[in-house]
Amino acid sequence: LCQTKEQRILDFVLKNAVRGDPQSVIDNIDKYCSQREWSMNVGNEKGIILDNVVKESNPSTILELGTYCGYSAVRICRLLKPGVRFFTVEFNPAYAAVAKQIIEFAGLIDKVQVLEGSTGDIIPQLKKKYEVDTLDFVFVDHWKDKYKPDTQLLEKCNLLRKGSVVLADNVIVPGAPDFLEYVRNCGKYDCTNFPSFLEYMDEKDALEKAVFRG
Numbered sequence: 001l002c003q004t005k006e007q008r009i010l011d012f013v014l015k016n017a018v019r020g021d022p023q024s025v026i027d028n029i030d031k032y033c034s035q036r037e038w039s040m041n042v043g044n045e046k047g048i049i050l051d052n053v054v055k056e057s058n059p060s061t062i063l064e065l066g067t068y069c070g071y072s073a074v075r076i077c078r079l080l081k082p083g084v085r086f087f088t089v090e091f092n093p094a095y096a097a098v099a100k101q102i103i104e105f106a107g108l109i110d111k112v113q114v115l116e117g118s119t120g121d122i123i124p125q126l127k128k129k130y131e132v133d134t135l136d137f138v139f140v141d142h143w144k145d146k147y148k149p150d151t152q153l154l155e156k157c158n159l160l161r162k163g164s165v166v167l168a169d170n171v172i173v174p175g176a177p178d179f180l181e182y183v184r185n186c187g188k189y190d191c192t193n194f195p196s197f198l199e200y201m202d203e204k205d206a207l208e209k210a211v212f213r214g
């Protein structure tokens with residue numbers, strides 16, 4: 001019996017989506033979350049902006065902070081060429097368990113490494129333990145009060161290079177005001193705001209793209 005909302009989302013995907021078809025996984029999560037139960041996936045409106053930023057960045061090494069059910073992991077990885085490495089960090093074991101099954105069902109598990117733990121522990125391990133040199137693309141979608149400290153931690157760990165793209169969800173709702181102030185005023189990023197809407201709602205939200213100047 002599906003106790004949690006995340007398990008109900010997984011169940012709906014397993015029943016209604018097509019195994020190995022990432023787009024059908026995305027479409028069915030959006031269908032369930034707009035018709036039955038709201039949930040905090042980036043959604044389709046902001047998802048199209050995410051798709052476009054990923055396509056223009058053509059990244060080889062990607063980090064996501066906040067896997068949740070794996071919706072944005074599937075969204076991003078469906079666009080990537082073979083051989084690309086995608087790391088996603090999840091703090092909540094129940095979320096990670098659902099995400100792995102959704103990513104697997106979409107046929108993308110070979111591209112994805114779901115790293116369970118806190119960003120404060122995992123980010124400093126990326127170079128030595130996970131053989132990351134620098135990150136081409138970072139999608140920030142975890143706890144909103146961790147956006148700024150974790151961006152500063154990425155800098156401190158020398159994981160960003162000239163042109164690295166940091167794309168953050170929810171900079172209006174729930175909001176990440178200290179992150180916005182930091183990336184727009186610290187002089188290390190070229191920032192672009194992409195106005196959109198909160199997933200499955202009519203409320204305004206936005207993505208912020210911050211390109212590291214190196």
Ligand SMILES: Cc1cc(-c2n[nH]c(CCNC(=O)c3cc(-c4ccc(F)cc4)cc(O)c3O)n2)ccn1
Binds near residue numbers: 042067141169173
């Ligand atoms: C590694 C690590 C990972 C995590 C982590 N993993 N998964 C998450 C989820 C985080 N996301 C959100 O909280 C979120 C909230 C809203 C929202 C909520 C209620 C409203 F009324 C309006 C909007 C909308 C969104 O789009 C969101 O993304 N955190 C946390 C810590 N460390």
Ligand SMILES: [Mg+2]
Binds near residue numbers: 042
């Ligand atoms: Mg979000």
